[in-house]
Amino acid sequence: MKEARDLLPIYKVEHNCILSRQGDITVGFKASLPEIFTLSDRDYESYHQAWVKAIKLLPQHSVFHKQDWFSASSYKADFASARDSFLSRSSERFFNERECLEHSCYVFLTKKPSGRKLSSSMYSNIRRQSVVPAQTVSPVLYRDFMDSVGQFARVLTDSGFVGLSRLTDDELAGTANVPGVLERYCFLLEEGKPSVIRDIHLKEQIRIGDKRLELYTLSDTENLPSLVGSRINYDRYSTDRTKFSVGFASPLGQLLPCNHIFNQYVFLGDSSATLKRLEAKKLRLQSLSGYSRENAISRDSVNDFLNEAIASGRLPVKAHFNVLAWSDEPGGQVDLRNLVSSAMAQLDAVAKQETDGQAQIWFAGLPGNEADFPMNDTFDTFLEQASCFFNLESNYRSSVSA
Template identity: 65%
Template structure:
């Protein structure tokens, strides 16, 4: 028999941001923001649990706490834009349609009027033919209840784990264009879906439109686990040395991969009346205990319950928990039963599928109708135990902007702001990065992705590398790639001034530092008179260039100026050889002059506008052990970045040092690294150091004292190879035990069939999350450090005329299986 829902609708009206039932029950609703899954430690879960218990305790007698978590299968929708870049577009296409489990959570607080008759499976509104409103709301009752709700909200907000936003009348009742929370539950609608009326069938199971529903309950003490707590171990991410924690009921939340709603009820009655009733029950069982062992066991259990309630000041409540799962494929119902059964088994609970009483329980789940819940389907417990069964987790949340990574569970893209928002909210005090991971852990791939993302956001990127990890990306972006080979040795021109650039104090100081480094050995000191003489030479040289614009600025013309004109200046000024030995100066610098062994080094005529070039890579593999070239090259790189740092006001810039830091430190450049890390923050800059050498990490005072201490953001990739050394590593890096547990879970249970690496991002020791980095095929080819793949990419680039076209063709062939 069909009944119009309006006739048996138990809700009377929505007003003053509250739902009023036909029986006079008042319900206020909040949208809750829960902690992100896999981000809490064991101590966090315990604190979170205690906060929930404290919040519910402030609710008045005859009130109900109803928590409703929606988990719906969704697909990621990429926002395709006209001006997107080649790699960003490939990433959008790669992730578009990625399935994941969406989550939203609501808290409903219900206050029943005094004298409200308790509902049961036999006395439920859904069994009636019509409902007539019987009571009006008492204003004093409403005011007192709002005071309690305010305290409830404040306790949770102060805990730092949950934030609440009270729903408006439109969000509760809905509009013509937007379904309210009541509609969403009744018709199983997503938050963004349009309102749709569906037929609801309750005979032979629950069916909403085309969706076949099944209801699984935890309502009988016999089905509950023997022990419960705020957390359990998650074996997938645990190791022999660490135990990874998840919430006790997390297996019924995001870890249950199907469309479902998790309903959690706590009914707060009159505690004294409840205890009196249990005392009578104990006495009755006492008198019957001689006739049955079961009665004796029940008597002892009731006695223990009463003793704990009085001695520990526990709040006795009634509770119920259920999972409403649905699918549009009737053939998948058995699979859902298996999934829910397995999830409950992980809690050591017995899965019970509700059949006869399912319509009454489902109907009571309607927001605002919790007072109509059949009390025969509840069990007596304490609030502390009931709170263990609350789902504690939510999806990863995405920042407004940042770098795209993937959330850990399904890989759906999320934007992670590593620099701006954390600085504003005080999570970090600088933007510096420290990246560490074992060989093959994905460091170079991740850094390529981060540098490309920063470049597309307008950042100036300078990278010092040993190993050729960034050549593909540099070629694709059309940046400057400096590498030393015998056929094409590395070339610079520190004397060249770009259009609009002037010889300021900073430029002069960098040139003086370069010339003194070329002239003097590392352990030699220079006199003040020598410093002044070189400073004068630079000033006069640029004045001569201004008078003779046909002269090209470079080291050769500077050397010519010294020999032809500055010698005369020194002679006329009667400068003594002991004050400045220009003969020795010219002799030592002669190898860098025309015809000398290193005449190519400082006389470049191409790639001159390095100040305004936004992507520059210096590949130092072939010169890292050269006693002459390496110090000069590193000096020029440092001069370049400092120039960018100080002159490009308002623009972000990053210096990434990948594995080259060891050679730089050995070449006397340790002081530069210290200076860089301490000052780059003031110029909207980022210093990033990338390494895999854990022994060097542990033993290097530069790393320990400067880089780690002044890098508030740490990206740590797979380091399981160093598990036996991890305690030392943890001490050096100042990692908390929580960070250690998270770090050692990286890549432990990766999703089969997907090519990705996980990484831990630790910001200021306060925010720690593990993300995926999963490149599209095009991104993988652009970033790959495998020699055979790099060669193939280069061949396709030459064949099709550009890196972009070559990668596009090769990626398509790989996807189609031609390769």
């Protein structure tokens, strides 16, 4: 057994930022998303473009991490606010104790120091006995990154779809009685609940206290859908004449009825170096194309990727998406597997259940540790396609004027 303080990659939380032991700077936001079933086809396209424009403003060697929490809950009636209104009290009685999903969304932006060694499943800080800083962070780098973060937030808020609130030191690290996002992720604590320390087991299966976690990933192009977009049709509310839209990744978000965290990662590297690497890969596949048809097909795919990147001015990135699900009931893993697999199938994707690399992927989801994500579990794509997998909606909120 190891103590958490020996492995925790977080060095300090100050100035509303998380500083890792490797010199990575992470800024966190709490995001307010539009209510589900309220956007039109044009809204989804504008919403999608806002994410693309905002992420393009981030500097090279940055990590965009969007983390959506969905926890099973039940509606708690507020009879005091209903007062003497017959309709209000009847409405509260009708919805009282009905099951629902509580949703909270966080956006973390990480700037890695230049020259930082990329992590993999074999080289991850959860497998090291100690974590030593690679370099210190300069004030110039900090100011430049903060400028990019400010522009990112401005573009999203100006779109009118997203509200962003910067997380403070207490909201990141927590206080004596109120857990922050770091503590919530480590111990799977619900928002607003008191702090509880739980044992974390990583061998064979991730267990946090009495909760057994299942990790399902989209990390290979072979398992991805052939077509993606900003929206899909929601068949339950659609007819032959009219199509009802939801976000493309909504089946993995608000429409997935279980306790889960939907993690969305986009890694921005040196685009010119990426294109050079792919050019070398294309030439290597060209020389091997005479030995098998698979090499020839792979060569054509890489060539098409390079042509689109240059002709359309696309930004090549690496991406990864995963669903971390858990159940409070013993033996609920089978139901989780069926639910997540069915949700992935609605996107025309195939869910991969992680076993060997689940600890590394889970640990990289800790706010402030995104830069240590195992890059062998990512895939090459364009920013426009990667942002289609973002969860775009939240649950309904009570009206202030009600």
